Amino acid sequence: MKYLILLISFNLFACPQNLGHRVGGDIGDLEENTLETAKAVKPLENHACFTCWEFDINRAKGGLVVFHDTKYKGKKVKRVHLSKLGAPRLGEFVDGMPALNPVKPLCFDVKEIKESDFTYVLAQAEKVSKKVPVRFLISHKRKSKYGKLMQLISSKGFPIGHY
Numbered sequence: 001m002k003y004l005i006l007l008i009s010f011n012l013f014a015c016p017q018n019l020g021h022r023v024g025g026d027i028g029d030l031e032e033n034t035l036e037t038a039k040a041v042k043p044l045e046n047h048a049c050f051t052c053w054e055f056d057i058n059r060a061k062g063g064l065v066v067f068h069d070t071k072y073k074g075k076k077v078k079r080v081h082l083s084k085l086g087a088p089r090l091g092e093f094v095d096g097m098p099a100l101n102p103v104k105p106l107c108f109d110v111k112e113i114k115e116s117d118f119t120y121v122l123a124q125a126e127k128v129s130k131k132v133p134v135r136f137l138i139s140h141k142r143k144s145k146y147g148k149l150m151q152l153i154s155s156k157g158f159p160i161g162h163y
Contacts, residue, residue: 015049020104022068023055033066034088035096042100053097054107054137057090057121059114064090064121070112078112094124098131105133107161110146118149122156135159 017026024041025032033055044050056068060082067087072080082089088096097106108125125134136153138146140162153160 017049018052018054019044019047019050020053020107023053023066025068032068033093035093035100038097038100042102045102045104050104052105052107052135053102054109055093056109056111057113058111059117060085060087064113064117066090066093068111076112090121090124094128098128102132105135107135107137109137110142110149115148118152121149122152125153125158126156129158135161137161137163139163 019027019041022032023034023038024030024044025034025037027041027044030037030040038053055066058065058067058070058077060067060077060080062082065077065082065085065087066089067077067085070077072085077085094106106125106128108121110121113121125136128134136158138150138160143150143162150160
């Protein structure tokens with residue numbers, strides 16, 4: 001009985017997920033992965049359930065975007081022009097985050113990108129890491145696809161997490 005009460009109390013107070021997931025886009029009706037949402041969520045950054053500013057990187061026609069899903073209206077994001085997605089370009093997003101004075105790290109969640117994008121993604125991470133801590137996230141199912149990227153990330157000293 002004592003262990004059951006302990007287990008129940010732990011679950012009541014455990015964080016369901018990172019409040020910074022999709023840059024706070026999981027909270028209420030906020031749009032995911034935008035600087036506007038990051039500004040709205042900034043007051044929550046010191047909450048125990050806020051572990052990092054996580055955002056997703058995908059390739060669209062025309063460049064890299066901060067966009068969660070790998071599909072848009074039934075099409076793969078890589079086949080949709082970035083102007084139709086309404087998502088910020090990776091460079092614009094990364095350039096805008098330091099203005100919020102984030103305390104928690106920026107978490108680059110690599111979804112679907114090309115090998116030719118690796119250098120650019122790392123350059124963005126290096127640029128912003130002078131002002132904000134940076135780490136990377138890569139899903140277990142993408143580890144084999146992004147082996148070379150993971151080596152490059154490690155060589156630059158950035159931590160990599162897997163989910």
